[in-house]
Amino acid sequence: MPLPEIDTEYLIAQLERLLSIPSPTGYTDPIVRHVSRELERIGIDYSVTRRGAILALYKGRESEGARAIVAHLDTLGATVKMIKDNGRLELVPIGTWSARSAETTRCTIFTEGGSFRGTILPLKASGHTFNEEVDSQPVGWPFVEVRIDADCRDRGAVEALGINIGDHVAIDPGTELLDNGYVVSRHLDDKAGCAVALASLKALVDNDIETPVDIHFVFTITEEVGSGASAVLLDNVVAMVSIDNGTTAPGQNSSEFGVTVAMADQVGPFDYHLTRKLIHLCQDEGIPHQRDVFRYYRSDSASALAGGADVRTALITFGIDASHGYERIHSSALKHLAELVVLYVASDVEIRRDVEELADLSGFTDQPTAPAPNNESDLGAEAPR
Numbered sequence: 198m199p200l201p202e203i204d205t206e207y208l209i210a211q212l213e214r215l216l217s218i219p220s221p222t223g224y225t226d227p228i229v230r231h232v233s234r235e236l237e238r239i240g241i242d243y244s245v246t247r248r249g250a251i252l253a254l255y256k257g258r259e260s261e262g263a264r265a266i267v268a269h270l271d272t273l274g275a276t277v278k279m280i281k282d283n284g285r286l287e288l289v290p291i292g293t294w295s296a297r298s299a300e301t302t303r304c305t306i307f308t309e310g311g312s313f314r315g316t317i318l319p320l321k322a323s324g325h326t327f328n329e330e331v332d333s334q335p336v337g338w339p340f341v342e343v344r345i346d347a348d349c350r351d352r353g354a355v356e357a358l359g360i361n362i363g364d365h366v367a368i369d370p371g372t373e374l375l376d377n378g379y380v381v382s383r384h385l386d387d388k389a390g391c392a393v394a395l396a397s398l399k400a401l402v403d404n405d406i407e408t409p410v411d412i413h414f415v416f417t418i419t420e421e422v423g424s425g426a427s428a429v430l431l432d433n434v435v436a437m438v439s440i441d442n443g444t445t446a447p448g449q450n451s452s453e454f455g456v457t458v459a460m461a462d463q464v465g466p467f468d469y470h471l472t473r474k475l476i477h478l479c480q481d482e483g484i485p486h487q488r489d490v491f492r493y494y495r496s497d498s499a500s501a502l503a504g505g506a507d508v509r510t511a512l513i514t515f516g517i518d519a520s521h522g523y524e525r526i527h528s529s530a531l532k533h534l535a536e537l538v539v540l541y542v543a544s545d546v547e548i549r550r551d552v553e554e555l556a557d558l559s560g561f562t563d564q565p566t567a568p569a570p571n572n573e574s575d576l577g578a579e580a581p582r
Contacts, residue, residue: 200482201400201539203532208396211235212531213374215388219367221274221291224307225249225418228270232391232416239399241414250429251416255401255542257408262552265413265430265437265508266397266538267497268390269420272383273521275299275317275366277306277343284350286343288317288366292421296338298522302383303369304343310359315345317368371523378528385524389515390440391416393531397538412542417497426497427504435551436471436509438541439497440534442524443489443514451516453527455485456537459512462491464499468509470548470562475511478540484533489514507554513537 220228229249236243236253243253251270257263273294279287286306290296299317306313319341321327321334334340343366349355372382380389394414400406413434417425420441430437443451443459451457458476459467479486498510515530550560 198406198540198543200484200536201404201406203396203400203535203539204403205396205528205532207399208392208531208535209374209380209528211395212380212389212392213372215270215391216370216372216382216384219305219307220270220272221365221367222271222419222421223291224274224365224367225271229416229418232270232395235395236398239402241398241402246429249418252429252431253398253414253416255398255408255412255414257410257412259409260411261433262435262546262549263411263413263431263433264542265415265434266394266440266542267415267417267426267437267501268394268440269387269417269425269497270391271418271421272386272388273421274368275304277360277362277364277366279362280352280355280360281342282352284345284352284355286315286345286355286360286366288338288341288343290338291365292521294521295336296341297336299341299368305367305369306343306345306360307365307367308359308361313345313347313358313360315343317341318344379525380528381523381525383523385517385526386442386520387420387440389442389526389531393440393515393534393538396531396535397542400535400539401542406539406543408542409544409546420497420500423495423500424504425500426506427500430501430506430508434506434508436468437498437501437506437511438471438475438538439510439512440538441496441512441514442517442520442526444491444494444520445516445518449491450487450489451514452487453516453518453525454530455487455516456530456533457487457489457514457516459514460488460490462494462496462499462512464495464502467498467511469564471509471511474544474547475513475537475541478537478544482536482540484537486533509551
């Protein structure tokens with residue numbers, strides 16, 4: 198099929214809306230409601246799990262051998278660890294991110310009775326008071342605190358506000374959408390992936406695209422703490438593609454432009470055949486792309502396998518600068534990702550044996566082992582055949 202038409206205005210509008218809804222892991226009900234309403238609006242059936250993961254269904258010609266596209270709605274954040282005697286809050290992080298990135302960020306504390314605004318500050322925040330100690334103090338979560346924007350100068354006053362240990366703290370995104378296509382914000386991981394998934398679904402609906410099998414678009418809510426897709430895939434799903442961020446940093450091959458196909462992460466390589474199918478789709482349709490391997494990274498695909506799912510997995514990413522910090526991406530990468538998603542879900546099923554949970558070798562896959570035709574090694578004619 199030709200490259201699908203992606204409604205990029207819709208994609209960016211959804212990204213901006215998603216970023217405006219706080220959703221640190223464990224406090225995701227509001228964003229689950231937003232995405233569910235949006236699925237209803239574009240005409241997609243869905244179900245919500247007990248805790249809030251969303252399974253949206255785009256019906257294909259067959260139900261068995263289904264494919265899943267997975268992105269996560271939850272973001273980094275923090276939890277109140279202690280109410281300090283000075284009326285400020287000690288934090289522990291939700292997800293893995295540096296306190297250095299948290300310093301001077303604005304935030305919202307969510308309590309059972311309502312929310313409060315505040316700022317995460319180093320313990321020694323004033324150069325006029327601490328002089329060079331503002332630069333020499335250690336970096337870490339024990340060395341930052343939340344200054345609440347309310348009259349609370351001691352522990353009792355904070356408790357009187359209804360703030361408690363264990364309350365969620367959401368970090369402001371600070372979103373900027375630039376005319377040159379760059380998007381700068383916190384929580385692009387993985388709000389951008391969720392926007393890609395929604396735009397892909399809209400393209401499927403708008404163009405009445407037929408898929409060979411059912412496609413499950415899954416929005417998880419606990420990826421940042423490691424469990425993610427561990428218990429949300431239905432039994433008829435045989436392959437899943439996660440959409441998440443790829444780090445553009447020294448030593449990496451990711452780019453803020455085009456699609457970055459992850460070949461492996463810290464838990465091992467992704468499925469040989471599925472990753473190469475995605476690469477071939479990019480090559481055949483002229484979608485700019487590159488490959489990368491991530492040493493300190495795991496995604497929903499990893500959590501699905503850890504949860505016992507016997508599925509082929511892959512990870513396609515938008516290049517992101519300063520991941521888990523003040524991030525930056527380019528909107529063109531999101532468009533290319535959505536194009537690839539639509540091409541993939543509409544593509545023919547090539548490994549029909551995957552429908553069976555257990556089978557003999559008939560139709561089993563094969564990986565090349567013979568020397569390449571242009572191999573000019575010293576082995577020459579003596580190379581094994």
